[in-house]
Amino acid sequence: xxxxxxxxxxxxxxxxxxxxxxxxxxxxxxxxxxxxxxxxxxxxxxxxxxxxxxxxxxxxxxxxxxxxxxxxxxxxxxxxxxxxxxxxxxxxxxxxxxxxxxxxxxxxxxxxxxxxxxxxxxxxxxxxxxxxxxxxxxxxxxxxxxxxxxxxxxxxxxxxx
Amino acid sequence: xxxxxxxxxxxxxxxxxxxxxxxxxxxxxxxxxxxxxxxxxxxxxxxxxxxxxxxxxxxxxxxxxxxxxxxxxxxxxxxxxxxxxxxxxxxxxxxxxxxxxxxxxxxxxxxxxxxxxxxxxxxxxxxxxxxxxxxxxxxxxxxxxxxxxxxxxxxxxxxxxxxxxxxxxxxxxxxxxxxxxxxxxxxxxxxxxxxxxxxxxxxxxxxxxxxxxxxxxxxxxxxxxxxxxxxxxxxxxxxxxxxxxxxxxxxxxxxxxxxxxxxxxxxxxxxxxxxxxxxxxxxxxxxxxxxxxxxxxxxxxxxxxxxxxxxxxxxxxxxxxxxxxxxxxxxxxxxxxxxxxxxxxxxxxxxxxxxxxxxxxxxxxxxxxxxxxxxxxxxxxxxxxxxxxxxxxxxxxxxxxxxxxxxxxxxxxxxxxxxxxxxxxxxxxxxxxxxxxxxxxxxxxxxxxxxxxxxxxxxxxxxxxxxxxxxxxxxxxxxxxxxxxxxxxxxxxxxxxxxxxxxxxxxxxxxxxxxxxxxxxxxx
Numbered sequence: 001x002x003x004x005x006x007x008x009x010x011x012x013x014x015x016x017x018x019x020x021x022x023x024x025x026x027x028x029x030x031x032x033x034x035x036x037x038x039x040x041x042x043x044x045x046x047x048x049x050x051x052x053x054x055x056x057x058x059x060x061x062x063x064x065x066x067x068x069x070x071x072x073x074x075x076x077x078x079x080x081x082x083x084x085x086x087x088x089x090x091x092x093x094x095x096x097x098x099x100x101x102x103x104x105x106x107x108x109x110x111x112x113x114x115x116x117x118x119x120x121x122x123x124x125x126x127x128x129x130x131x132x133x134x135x136x137x138x139x140x141x142x143x144x145x146x147x148x149x150x151x152x153x154x155x156x157x158x159x160x161x
Numbered sequence: 162x163x164x165x166x167x168x169x170x171x172x173x174x175x176x177x178x179x180x181x182x183x184x185x186x187x188x189x190x191x192x193x194x195x196x197x198x199x200x201x202x203x204x205x206x207x208x209x210x211x212x213x214x215x216x217x218x219x220x221x222x223x224x225x226x227x228x229x230x231x232x233x234x235x236x237x238x239x240x241x242x243x244x245x246x247x248x249x250x251x252x253x254x255x256x257x258x259x260x261x262x263x264x265x266x267x268x269x270x271x272x273x274x275x276x277x278x279x280x281x282x283x284x285x286x287x288x289x290x291x292x293x294x295x296x297x298x299x300x301x302x303x304x305x306x307x308x309x310x311x312x313x314x315x316x317x318x319x320x321x322x323x324x325x326x327x328x329x330x331x332x333x334x335x336x337x338x339x340x341x342x343x344x345x346x347x348x349x350x351x352x353x354x355x356x357x358x359x360x361x362x363x364x365x366x367x368x369x370x371x372x373x374x375x376x377x378x379x380x381x382x383x384x385x386x387x388x389x390x391x392x393x394x395x396x397x398x399x400x401x402x403x404x405x406x407x408x409x410x411x412x413x414x415x416x417x418x419x420x421x422x423x424x425x426x427x428x429x430x431x432x433x434x435x436x437x438x439x440x441x442x443x444x445x446x447x448x449x450x451x452x453x454x455x456x457x458x459x460x461x462x463x464x465x466x467x468x469x470x471x472x473x474x475x476x477x478x479x480x481x482x483x484x485x486x487x488x489x490x491x492x493x494x495x496x497x498x499x500x501x502x503x504x505x506x507x508x509x510x511x512x513x514x515x516x517x518x519x520x521x522x523x524x525x526x527x528x529x530x531x532x533x534x535x536x537x538x539x540x541x542x543x544x545x546x547x548x549x550x551x552x553x554x555x556x557x558x559x560x561x562x563x564x565x566x567x568x569x570x571x572x573x574x575x576x577x578x579x580x581x582x583x584x585x586x587x588x589x590x591x592x593x594x595x596x597x598x599x600x601x602x603x604x605x606x607x608x609x610x611x612x613x614x615x616x617x618x619x620x621x622x623x624x625x626x627x628x629x630x631x632x633x634x635x636x637x638x639x640x641x642x643x644x645x646x647x648x649x650x651x652x653x654x655x656x657x658x659x660x661x662x663x664x665x666x667x668x669x670x671x672x673x674x675x676x677x678x679x680x681x682x683x684x685x
Contacts, residue, residue: 020654023650023651023653023654023657024650024651024653024654027650027651027654035669037665037668037669063664063665063668065664065668066264066664066667066668068664070661087672087673087676089668089669089672090672103522104522107522107526108505108509108522111526111529119523119526119527134665134669136669136673139650141650141651147650148670148673150662150665150666150669152659152662155659157659157661157662158657158658158659158662159261159658159659159660159662159663159665159666160261160650160658160666161666161669161670161673
């Protein structure tokens with residue numbers, strides 16, 4: 001059985017249910033399936049001269065399907081485990097492509113968010129493929145029928161399909 | 162240098178220290194990443210959001226218009242306050258549904274995906290640049306005036322000092338942009354505006370007394386048509402005034418860096434609510450202060466300095482200087498983000514796409530910085546030799562944006578036939594008409610606000626242009642039909658949808674559709 005790197009869900013089924021129903025008490029919500037979404041996690045060392053020397057770590061994720069980048073806040077805690085009965089999305093971006101995309105993304109984010117006098121040097125420190133858990137929820141309202149919603153099991157944010 | 166100038170320098174240095182201290186702290190932390198933008202709690206987040214909305218326009222442009230035209234100026238505030246309401250109720254539902262189905266993260270990306278052509282993004286970006294530089298120029302003039310008051314130097318010299326400070330800050334002073342400095346600044350500005358508002362309110366004896374006094378000076382101050390009935394019967398002008406801010410916002414360029422939180426965040430909701438309430442308050446107060454200025458300082462030579470003058474009249478000099486320093490740094494941070502956005506758009510969407518496709522990242526950064534510098538120099542020249550009013554510039558900037566984007570947005574969800582040629586004609590036609598109408602002052606001849614004229618041309622452009630070129634593809638037509646469906650969610654549920662998850666939702670949707678398709682096939 002193959003092992004994958006993933007994050008421990010912060011929101012379990014009951015919490016998602018409660019969270020979604022707080023906005024619409026009349027709707028019936030069902031949370032059944034967990035979907036694992038692939039991302040690359042990339043950590044960089046960045047150094048540049050600003051008012052003082054700017055040295056440190058920056059990290060981002062690259063969506064392993066669409067290639068979209070996102071800056072992340074704290075070091076994620078990964079666990080290694082086998083896939084149980086979750087649906088798992090196939091990867092469409094290779095690790096090499098992800099590294100190139102990430103380098104570009106980090107560079108742009110760094111120059112946009114923290115301005116430097118010198119051009120920053122960005123060096124890749126580590127790369128890992130991980131799967132972020134999303135809940136698939138069925139949202140049923142008496143007035144206008146049903147819709148599917150995905151809920152990020154780490155942050156609790158949601159989006160309809 | 163005057164004492165006020167010294168206060169300004171101490172103020173900036175204090176902000177710098179706060180910024181340095183917090184960024185030091187965050188880079189020392191082993192598990193936290195630089196630029197990660199961790200959740201700061203609702204109060205800090207709300208205040209940070211508020212300070213970015215505060216600009217030279219709010220402190221100088223808006224009160225000057227009210228001083229000049231009386232209650233007519235409030236038309237602009239109504240449009241500004243109702244902007245989000247228009248976005249949500251008129252266009253919002255269908256557009257958001259379509260945006261979700263397209264997996265678009267920003268309004269310009271939405272247009273590019275809906276009209277299926279990269280040229281839409283490029284033209285949209287170039288129009289955004291016109292807006293950004295016009296708006297930056299308004300901030301420059303505000304900076305020059307604030308610096309002149311603080312230092313006691315002549316306007317031209319203050320302008321050069323002010324803009325130099327802004328450019329250095331934009332290119333090299335990233336540490337100041339730390340959220341905590343915005344928090345400190347927010348507190349001073351909010352306290353200042355609320356303080357001046359309350360004192361002015363007491364001085365004029367409340368709204369009723371203010372109106373009575375205004376009516377005694379000149380009854381037309383109370384008219385909806387402006388002082389001396391300047392816009393009497395010109396519904397075109399009034400409608401333009403209401404629409405300009407509500408629509409212009411939709412064309413604002415979004416060069417936002419996407420974030421993904423690695424821990425659960427439960428503070429954002431509260432921040433948005435606090436921010437929305439503050440916004441409603443701050444949109445109207447500057448206009449009311451402009452009206453109070455007619456009574457309290459009728460002889461003021463420059464109406465754009467009403468809030469500053471009121472601060473010096475109603476408060477001790479030290480606090481007034483502190484407030485003015487906060488205004489100056491609000492202008493700096495507004496300029497900073499506008500210039501960075503303009504530089505990024507020019508280097509990525511124009512330089513990298515058309516001039517040097519294989520440009521390295523370092524080259525694009527250099528191009529972006531040169532653009533900022535160039536913009537700064539043009540700004541100095543315009544602000545010294547032919548300074549337009551801050552209000553005029555803001556209205557021009559928002560007008561150009563609104564004229565370029567309103568028709569394409571509406572057509573994207575209401576017209577099946579609308580295609581990229583129509584979109585390009587509408588954007589270029591609308592923006593160009595606004596520029597010509599404003600620069601040749603055709604409003605005086607026609608009685609038609611530049612915004613309304615631009616809107617008409619843009620509409621004609623969309624109708625005629627869409628007859629040419631490739632028709633929308635089948636997948637767009639399917640999404641078009643899907644977006645017409647009524648929403649299944651309650652308003653509250655809908656408002657809390659995390660738009661940044663649009664790409665993930667699109668991919669999961671595709672995956673599930675494929676999966677259910679293959680399951681069906683295996684049974685048939």
